[in-house]
Amino acid sequence: MSRLGELGAKLYRGEVGYDFVGKRRFWYGVSILITITAIVGLAVRGLNMGIEFQGGAVFTTPKTSVSASQAEKVAEEAAGHDAIVQELGTGGMRIQISNVDTAKADQLRPLLAQELSVKAEDINAELVGPSWGEQIANKAWTGLGVFMILVVIYLAIAFEWRMALAALIALIHDLTITVGVYALVGFEVTPGTVIGLLTILGYSLYDTVVVFDSLKEQTKDLTKQTRFTYSEVANRSINSTLVRSINTTVVALLPVAGLLFIGGGVLGAGMLNDISLSLFVGLAAGAYSSIFIATPLVADFKEREPQMKALKKRVLAKRAQATRETEAGGFSDGGARDADPDGTQPAVVGPRSQRGHGRSSGKRR
Template identity: 80%
Template sequence: MAKKRDSLGARLNRGEIAYDFIGNRKLWYGLSILITITAIVALAVRGLNMGIEFQGGAVFTTPKSEVSVSQAQEYAEEASGHDAVVQKLGSGALRIQVGGLDTAKSDQVRSELAKDLGVEETKIAAELVGPSWGEQIATKAWTGLAVFMILVVIYLAIAFEWRMAVAALIALIHDLTITVGIYTLVGFEVTVGTVIGLLTILGYSLYDTVVVFDSLKEQTKDITKQSRYTYSELANRSINGTLVRSINTTVVALLPVAGLLFIGGGVLGAGMLNDISLSLFVGLAAGAYSSIFIATPLVADLKEREPAIKAHTKRVLAKRAAAAAKGESLEDGDADSDVHRDAFDEDEDRTAVVGPRGRRGRASEQRG
């Protein structure tokens, strides 16, 4: 009976196969730069669709109605003279947002909407929102984001090193930029829920990055005491070693968020779920991508600039060239034995210097 072939995930986890993420880092950098430029251009051209909480205005919630979303939007814009955003709720009710309305104008629009929709005016709930409240929320969000970034950099610099802190910060900015760009392209409203989602994804993004960094820290401990792997190669082994874990945790986290986004917001019509679920969905996916394709390759680039790591890389490449000239090969499975062999060679060197004296000392002890 043929032996059952192991799954791709199992082989990745055991290190039997690996993909050269670090070697192809220029491709990932180029792709990320392209996506980032697209997001920035879209933001500059189209801008964000700011919700009523940030621009001020009124929110009208009607009872269940047979009027279509497009027709209700037309009624609201005719009554107010401003652009309106209409969402169909799961119960069949309508949520109509109109910006730039004061109290008097809000009452007038409410009355006209009741006539157009054929419902009693008292059954239309109206909520007036001032723009100052949104400004306070935005200010607090920016403050919280800045404090979070500073604490992240300090923590990673202490727990790991400053190069990893810089790489993680760049990856976080990368994730935020992509998420904001998607909001611009899709046209979803930016509400308080969006801000909460953006702040939430920072933790998820950082989690995957720290997992890879922790593996990288262990892999590169005493790296100069061995002459088989360069820093970039060990970084690549760290990514491949944690790849299955990163994929599994990301998929598990994305599934419930996808339920909120596509079922709750799309099928059931709970439009307010889109605000937070889209930012979570895009942010989780971007965070998993950046931890593998951006953060760790950046650390490898920064470390390879160090004089000690440069010298180590030259030593590894020289050893390989010498082995290739002799027709020898270095097997990956001998990595640990190579470290031990290097340490043994160092011990032999020390013994060659002090060994005879030590033997005379032991001989004299025996005579004594």
């Protein structure tokens, strides 16, 4: 068995583990700090909305010797707006200019043809109206709302409402971080971004549901025992599924990282950037929130119940009693007390027949 497999087996059996739930306030603080950073980035920089949402024109040129940076400068000077230029595999370019109407597009085509040393009739121009992007945004918000409602209902039925609420908070956490990263990085928001954001919702819930399922199994008849509190069982559930969560997350992140860093970064495929960044950040945030946010929140919610408070009180009382008995264990034997009434000598351990070996060997008087 590999070392990772051995670690997973020990985590599953509870032989080793990290106190995720016990240190939840620290992780809450980390999450709040990250979320605030994302919100500030979103408020200060805003999202770089693509022409699908703002409206504009897309010019596709034939093969040209002009570089992408030169083409971007030419397009911005001609249009008076920011332009996004992407090199195509054919040697041509895709030039996006926002806030351009039909009349402006007709003026830009010959100017671009002249500067790029191509024929004007070879440049293909497509106009995108802002109403189309608005429809996409509205449908995306509708889909997100319906998804959230269905998730809460399902988790409340399959598990309980506290788990549903914790999962909802974790989802909002993941979406906020992902959108904030988009604002900070400055990547363009396109329909591909929307697809990526909606896709990560399911991935974000996957690890959370796995931990919740383990927690549900381990907390059956929990109040009938006095060994563990709810928080301790919740922490054990996280540790028992930790290696599985790490494995599934890494396996999912590897191809997405290939799309982001190779497809988008090296090959310069813009659409891959749009989808892969949202997937990459969302998958990582989802794995993080299932371990450090969702399950600790459930433990917080459950520990407020009267029966769980009573259970915790019984568990702590039993442990305190066991500690006192352990500390007094060295003096529980009557013979040991007689041999050392002042408690200055070590307590004698062993059968009574062996307790005279410490006396002097002289005759009795």
